[in-house]
Amino acid sequence: MDWTRKIVAFLHDPPGKAVVLRSERHTPHEDLASTLQQFALKRFASAEEKTWAAKADHIASAADRVNFPNGISAYWDKVPASLTHPLAQGASPYTLSLPATPKQLDEQIQKKAADLLENWGQNPDRKSLYLHLWRFFYEQLSSQITAGNTLRFFPADTRQPDHALEHHLSITAAIAGALPQPAFLVFSIGPVQEFIAAARRTQDLWMGSWLLSYLTWIGMEYLAEQYGPDVIVFPTLRGQPLCDSWLSKKHEVPCQFSPQDLARPTFPNKFVALLPKAEAKQAAQQAEMAIRQQWKELADQVYKKLKDGFLPADESTCKLWKDQIDRHLEVYWIVFPWPGSETSPGKDQAQAVVDVYHNLFRSFEEQEFYGKGKYDPNWGTVWSLLYQLADRGFGSRKHLRNFAQAEETGAKCTICGQRTALRAQALDAQAFWKQAAVNLRRQERYEIKPEGKERLCAVCTVKRFAQSQVLQEDFGLKGGFPSTSEVAAAAFKKRLLEVLQDPRVQKALEEFLSNAKLLVGSVASKVLPHLEEAASKLKGQARELAERLLQLDGEYLFLDTWTVRRLQEEQPEITEKNVQEGRKALEQLYKEVGQAPCRYYAILYMDGDHMGRWLSGTHEQLATFGDILHPEVRQQLKKDITWEEWLSQRRIITPAIHAAISHALGIFSLRLVPHIVEMRYPGRLIYAGGDDVLALVPLEYALSVARELRWAFSGHIRFANGELQVISEKDAVSGYVQWDKELLLTMGPAATASIGMVFAHHLQPLDLVLQAVRRAEKAAKNCYGRNALAVEVLKRSGETFTVGTRWRDQTVGDVVAFLQKVVQWLQEEKLSAKWPYGVQAELPVLKGLPPEAQQAELCRLLRRQARENLLEQAAEELSAKLVDWAKSLSPQAPLGFEEMVRWLLVCSFIVRGGEI
Numbered sequence: 001m002d003w004t005r006k007i008v009a010f011l012h013d014p015p016g017k018a019v020v021l022r023s024e025r026h027t028p029h030e031d032l033a034s035t036l037q038q039f040a041l042k043r044f045a046s047a048e049e050k051t052w053a054a055k056a057d058h059i060a061s062a063a064d065r066v067n068f069p070n071g072i073s074a075y076w077d078k079v080p081a082s083l084t085h086p087l088a089q090g091a092s093p094y095t096l097s098l099p100a101t102p103k104q105l106d107e108q109i110q111k112k113a114a115d116l117l118e119n120w121g122q123n124p125d126r127k128s129l130y131l132h133l134w135r136f137f138y139e140q141l142s143s144q145i146t147a148g149n150t151l152r153f154f155p156a157d158t159r160q161p162d163h164a165l166e167h168h169l170s171i172t173a174a175i176a177g178a179l180p181q182p183a184f185l186v187f188s189i190g191p192v193q194e195f196i197a198a199a200r201r202t203q204d205l206w207m208g209s210w211l212l213s214y215l216t217w218i219g220m221e222y223l224a225e226q227y228g229p230d231v232i233v234f235p236t237l238r239g240q241p242l243c244d245s246w247l248s249k250k251h252e253v254p255c256q257f258s259p260q261d262l263a264r265p266t267f268p269n270k271f272v273a274l275l276p277k278a279e280a281k282q283a284a285q286q287a288e289m290a291i292r293q294q295w296k297e298l299a300d301q302v303y304k305k306l307k308d309g310f311l312p313a314d315e316s317t318c319k320l321w322k323d324q325i326d327r328h329l330e331v332y333w334i335v336f337p338w339p340g341s342e343t344s345p346g347k348d349q350a351q352a353v354v355d356v357y358h359n360l361f362r363s364f365e366e367q368e369f370y371g372k373g374k375y376d377p378n379w380g381t382v383w384s385l386l387y388q389l390a391d392r393g394f395g396s397r398k399h400l401r402n403f404a405q406a407e408e409t410g411a412k413c414t415i416c417g418q419r420t421a422l423r424a425q426a427l428d429a430q431a432f433w434k435q436a437a438v439n440l441r442r443q444e445r446y447e448i449k450p451e452g453k454e455r456l457c458a459v460c461t462v463k464r465f466a467q468s469q470v471l472q473e474d475f476g477l478k479g480g481f482p483s484t485s486e487v488a489a490a491a492f493k494k495r496l497l498e499v500l501q502d503p504r505v506q507k508a509l510e511e512f513l514s515n516a517k518l519l520v521g522s523v524a525s526k527v528l529p530h531l532e533e534a535a536s537k538l539k540g541q542a543r544e545l546a547e548r549l550l551q552l553d554g555e556y557l558f559l560d561t562w563t564v565r566r567l568q569e570e571q572p573e574i575t576e577k578n579v580q581e582g583r584k585a586l587e588q589l590y591k592e593v594g595q596a597p598c599r600y601y602a603i604l605y606m607d608g609d610h611m612g613r614w615l616s617g618t619h620e621q622l623a624t625f626g627d628i629l630h631p632e633v634r635q636q637l638k639k640d641i642t643w644e645e646w647l648s649q650r651r652i653i654t655p656a657i658h659a660a661i662s663h664a665l666g667i668f669s670l671r672l673v674p675h676i677v678e679m680r681y682p683g684r685l686i687y688a689g690g691d692d693v694l695a696l697v698p699l700e701y702a703l704s705v706a707r708e709l710r711w712a713f714s715g716h717i718r719f720a721n722g723e724l725q726v727i728s729e730k731d732a733v734s735g736y737v738q739w740d741k742e743l744l745l746t747m748g749p750a751a752t753a754s755i756g757m758v759f760a761h762h763l764q765p766l767d768l769v770l771q772a773v774r775r776a777e778k779a780a781k782n783c784y785g786r787n788a789l790a791v792e793v794l795k796r797s798g799e800t801f802t803v804g805t806r807w808r809d810q811t812v813g814d815v816v817a818f819l820q821k822v823v824q825w826l827q828e829e830k831l832s833a834k835w836p837y838g839v840q841a842e843l844p845v846l847k848g849l850p851p852e853a854q855q856a857e858l859c860r861l862l863r864r865q866a867r868e869n870l871l872e873q874a875a876e877e878l879s880a881k882l883v884d885w886a887k888s889l890s891p892q893a894p895l896g897f898e899e900m901v902r903w904l905l906v907c908s909f910i911v912r913g914g915e916i
Contacts, residue, residue, distance in 0.1 A: 001177055001227050003126035008045045009053040009176035010133055010169045010230075011037045011117075015141055016109035017165055018154040019076055019102035032110065039117035040129065055345065056176035060168055062380030064656040065157050066625060072637065074159045074630040077102050083153055084628045085735035086162040086660040087614065088714075088748025089621045089650075093631055094734035096153070099146040108145045116140060131251050134173070134230055135238060138166045149742045162628040163656030167663070170230040170238075171655040174274045177227055181341035182379075183277040184233075184386065185223075185284050186394035187333040188270035189215055189291060195328075197770045198416035198460060202686070202696065203481040205766065206265075207463045209687035209694070210477075211298075213265035215329070217242045218294045219287040223273050225250075226283060233272045233655065234615070235690060236662035239670070240266060245475075259476035260529075265687035266669050272390070272658075277337040284333045292329060298470060299325040299462050305469040306461070310439035312432060314424045324419050324458035334397045336390035338379055350377040353385050384617050384653035391616060411455060415767075419457035429455045446570065482527040482554075482684050482696065484601055484769075488762035489554025490528055490682035491698040492597035496549065497534045499593060500542040508585070508592040509545050513552070515582035518571045522553040530682040555762075557597045559586060599796070600759050600914035602702035605773045606709055608691030609752045609786040614661055617653030621750035625651050664735075664747045665690035671744065672712045680724065681705055691753065694773075699759060699910055703823070706755050706789055707816040710807055713753045715746030728814070752787035752807075754780035759909065761796040769794065779804055789816065791906055795914070803902040811884040818881075819907055826911040833911055835861060836904035843901055847894040854897065855883045 014020060014032040037045045045053075081098050085091035098105065120132050142151045155161035156168035175182060195212055199205035217240075220232050224246070229237040237243040241262045244255035275283055303321055307313045313321075340352030379386070408420045411429040421429035430452035437448045447464060448454050456464060471477040482490075499505050513520065526532050528550075535546035555561050562583045567574045590596045613619035626634050626647035637643040651657075669688035673695075677683040683697035683705060691713070697705045711717055711726045715735045718725050722740065727733070735748030756777030760769045772792050779802060780790035790804035805815050812818040825831040838861050839846070846854055858879040882900055890896035 001127075003130045003228075004041065004045075005049055005052050006173040006177050006228055006230070007040055007126065007130050007133065008037055008049040009056050009173040010130070010137075011040060012050075012053045012057050012172065013156070013165060013169060014110065015113050015138060015151065015165065016106045016154070017156070018081075018158050018161075019098075019109070020106045021075055021158065036113055036117055039114050040121045040133070042121050052176050052179060053172070055179060056172045059175050059378055059380035060172040060655065061156075062375065062378050063171075063383035064163055064168060064380070064654045065160050066629065067375050067377075067381075068159060068633075069640070069643075072159055072633055074161075074633050076158055079158075079630065079632045081158075082161055082630055083155065083734075083736060084160070084162045084630065085623065085748045086628060086656050087623055087664075088735050088750035089623050089627055090750065091623070091627065091748050092732040092734045094736040096147075096150050098150075105145070105147055108147075109141065109151070112141055112144045113137075128251055128253075130173075130228060131247060131253050134170065134228065135244075135247055135253055135255065153736075153743055153745075158630060159633045160629055162623070163654075163659065167656060167659040171233070171274075171659065173228065174230040174233070177231065178274050178276045181277040181337060183275055183280040183335050183337040184390035185273040185275055185280055185333060185335050186270070186390050187219060187273065187284060187287065188331075188394075188398070189219065190269060190330040190332075192269050193774075194416065194418070195459075196687075197774070198418075198767070199463070199770065200415055200454070200766050201464075201481075202483060202487075202684075202766065203467070204415065204460070204463045205694075205770070206481045206686050207467055209265040209689075210263070211463065211466065212269055213267040213687065213689065214242065215291050215295055216267045216269050216271065219291045220267075220271055220273075221246055222287045222290045223275070223283060226286075227273075227275060231273050231275060233274055234658045234662050235268060235271060236659060236666055239666060241670075242267070259478055260526075261670075262475050263477050264670070264674065264685060266666075266689060268689045268692075272387075275335075277335075277341070280335040280337070284335055288331045288333065291331060295329055296325060298466060299458065301470045302462050302465050303458075306465060310436055310443065310445075311422075312424055312427060312435045312439070313422070314426075316425045317422055317432075320420065320422060321458040325462075328459050332394070332398045334390065334394045336386070336393055338386055340379065345378060347377050349379050350382045353379065353382040353389075356389065383655060387653055387658075388616060413457035413460050414453075414455050415460040415463075416457060419459060421455035421457055422461065450569070478526075480523070480527060482523065483762075484696065484760070484764075484766065485555035485558070485762040486523055486527065486553050487682075487684065487696040487698060488599060488601040489557045489597040490531065491700040492557060492593070492595065493528075493531055493549060493554065494534060494682050494698075495595060496589075496593050497531065497538065497546055500538060500546060502592070505589075505592045506541060506545060508589045509549065512582065512585040512589050513545065513548050515578055515585050516552060516556055518574055518578075519553070519556050519567070520548055520551050522556065522570070523551060525551065528682050528684060529678045530680070533679070554597065557586070558599065558762075559583060559596075562586065596913075598699050598913035600699045600761055600909075602697045602699050602705075602757055602759055603769055603773050604693070604695045604697055604702065604706055604709075604755060604757045605777045606691075606693040606706075606713075606753055606755045607777055607781075608713065608747070609754055609781070611691050614747075614751070615653075615658070617651070617657060619750075620650075622650050622657075623750075624648055627651075660745065661747070662690075664745045667744050668713060668746065669693070671739075672717075672746075673709065676708045676712060676724065677705060680708070691747075699913065702757060702759070702910070703816050703820055706757055707814075707820070710753055710755060710789070710816075713747055714749050714751045716749065726814070726817070754784075754786050755789050756780050757789065757791045758794060759791065759906075759914065760794045761914065764794060764796070772800075776802065793906065793909060801902060801905075803899060803906055805889060805899075805903065809885055809888050811888060812881055815885075818885075819903060822904070822907045823910055826907060831862070833908050836901070836908040838864075839901055839904060843898065847897040851883050851887065851893075854886075855879045858882060 012033050081096040082093040084093055120129055123129050138152050142149050152166055153164050156165040196208040241257045244257045247253035248255045339356045340349035343349055343352055410420045413419050413421045423429045423432045433455045434452035437450045440448055467477050531550055538546050562579050564576050564579050610619055669690055673688040673693055674685055677685045677695045681701040683695055686694040715733055715737055716727050718727055719739045733749040735746050737744045756773050758769055758772045758776055776790045776792040780788040784804040788804055788806045792802045794800055809815050826833055859875050862875040886896040886900035889899040
């Protein structure tokens with residue numbers, strides 16, 4: 001790879017281009033770029049290097065920007081410094097508050113940029129220099145100038161301020177490296193659901209997600225090492241923890257990341273790269289080989305440590321292990337060379353792509369791509385066709401699935417139920433794992449249930465032990481993952497910490513922890529960051545007690561757990577006296593805190609709606625050409641009758657769209673989701689792979705977390721005094737969110753997401769709960785029409801019911817906010833917790849009545865069972881709102897009323913903690 005060519009391409013525009021175009025400088029921005037290239041290279045770029053950069057820039061510019069006619073301008077010294085959203089139809093422009101004049105900003109930016117490049121240019125290693133540039137040039141500039149983080153959003157073209165110059169430069173460098181004939185590589189690994197969802201413990205669930213994300217990264221890492229991280233078109237690698245770890249360890253790029261960052265699975269299982277055609281096939285093969293080799297090496301490391309530690313393995317075990325590990329991964333990829341490399345650059349190359357697309361799909365409107373502007377078309381003009389051809393080719397390849405004959409005889413794995421459980425020549429699976437559990441307990445380890453109750457295959461064994469045996473040392477993935485019992489009890493722990501300064505509470509907790517001292521250490525530290533943060537604010541005796549409390553698994557805060565038989569499974573030294581005194585102390589702790597822990601928790605699965613359509617540019621809510629232009633430019637073009645109709649057309653797919661989606665999903669998964677799930681509430685994130693999220697949340701906070709995740713996804717949030725607030729969908733939303741001094745890009749107000757949620761008893765088998773949350777997510781999309789929430793309640797008794805709703809309703813507005821208000825009234829006893837059940841009892845009669853009668857009867861029931869502090873007017877308003885909401889829940893009135901009543905039961909279920 002010619003790294004110098006990439007450096008010149010990345011610096012072909014100066015970072016202050018948006019302000020330098022009309023500052024008082026007389027030096028053209030091209031000359032400023034040439035000066036920066038000289039600082040970086042310690043020489044002027046050669047004519048050939050500049051030619052490659054110019055070719056790449058022409059393609060990238062044609063791909064991303066409108067082909068404007070002559071005379072169209074939007075200089076920031078004459079018009080507001082506005083940003084438009086690259087995705088969302090109808091999004092409001094976001095106006096930047098520039099802290100200085102364009103001239104002053106220009107001078108600041110150029111000076112700081114020169115200082116950075118002069119310092120980095122001391123390194124003769126061109127590859128290292130480029131990696132520093134790609135990762136940190138704009139980030140460090142942003143931290144050193146008065147414009148701050150907004151510099152990273154300065155557009156490549158102020159007339160169309162929907163894509164940042166930084167993104168434009170990245171794709172330009174990628175194209176420069178791929179010329180003279182680029183090719184798309186579309187690549188994925190699996191299996192996805194089987195690998196992730198086969199879990200009986202939350203640790204297995206998290207590790208399955210992490211391993212899939214990590215192995216995807218291994219494929220991308222090979223390409224990034226050979227060609228640069230910019231070649232990964234989707235997802236973006238900039239700022240991803242695993243990428244930062246690679247940059248730091250292998251190339252001494254000073255990235256900051258933590259073990260907590262690395263522990264979050266954030267990569268989807270599919271990526272798109274831009275490579276030179278001549279090397280693309282071999283590169284894809286090498287990437288696949290790297291993934292398979294890394295998986296094998298990780299599995300081999302786990303096997304060796306387990307065999308040396310406790311696994312009673314022999315040669316037959318080794319053979320079974322190897323067979324299962326070798327067969328596990330599914331890898332699919334396709335290389336699609338850009339047509340037209342044999343023709344002259346420009347329109348001929350674009351036409352070659354058009355011809356291929358037309359021959360295959362018979363669907364093409366030349367005007368849409370060639371436009372009416374002053375520049376000739378080129379490959380970039382037909383980027384959307386190139387991407388569609390590559391993606392459709394990949395879909396066809398994936399449908400030709402890989403089939404390998406496998407013989408799996410004997411007892412099956414109790415986790416996945418598909419592969420044979422590990423065994424030895426002299427030991428069947430049950431005896432094998434019984435002996436393994438005995439050996440573990442001699443080391444005071446409890447990862448496997450005793451008596452052969454858990455029997456694992458090789459793949460599930462890797463998931464169970466990879467973190468403790470390998471990844472803790474290699475990646476610093478310390479600690480473990482909270483059990484479902486820990487999550488269920490988290491709200492109780494939070495409440496206990498809030499009142500722990502009370503001497504009576506301290507005494508009660510000290511007494512309980514003394515009886516539970518053999519169990520302290522049953523949960524790893526920092527599994528629930530919200531509780532750790534709360535504990536860190538305490539002092540003295542309260543702090544010491546809090547730390548001991550957080551090392552005790554939530555399972556031991558339930559009275560049902562305190563039996564001799566149950567506790568001696570974990571600690572044989574526990575006596576009957578310990579148990580009796582522990583139960584007594586726990587009951588006293590309940591009394592002092594004023595509540596007992598909830599036996600139920602929530603598992604939440606979120607998935608963006610129609611993400612494939614966003615990525616392919618076919619989403620009906622994708623921004624129009626008019627939406628992405630500066631408002632002043634839009635008005636200028638409207639005066640031209642030949643452009644007026646074109647402005648209302650939906651824009652086509654571009655690198656800017658892919659960069660925006662990837663950037664927005666990265667911000668969502670790396671910043672907003674952890675903040676909501678783990679910092680604002682005592683939940684734990686299992687994975688956040690862009691638009692899809694899986695998380696464990698205490699029942700009490702389930703609705704709040706779901707609501708905030710949904711509206712954060714589309715940018716319907718703001719931060720006031722550091723606190724996240726959901727804003728009304730009716731308010732003007734730009735898709736940009738200001739968080740302290742940082743500006744964040746979201747998917748925008750047109751993007752939607754659906755969430756499936758399950759309320760389950762903390763002792764219910766996790767695999768059944770995972771199946772239920774997948775059903776709920778599918779119900780939200782298929783039964784409730786997407787942009788919806790569906791909840792499945794799994795009662796301990798075996799009774800199940802599902803309920804769902806769209807996120808917004810014309811009658812109640814923000815539906816979940818309305819439900820939270822009902823929960824609040826029930827908690828404050830403004831409404832009786834029995835009231836929803838009273839409504840349910842009369843449901844057979846109520847659902848057949850006309851709306852006026854339904855409202856009157858609901859109001860009567862409210863007045864009869866509500867507390868005195870619920871006013872008559874409030875009862876009438878609530879009744880009317882519930883009846884109107886029921887109408888919108890279903891076109892069939894009885895069904896809508898039933899759905900509304902089930903939601904009331906859900907509210908009561910939350911307040912009662914699952915107790916009936």
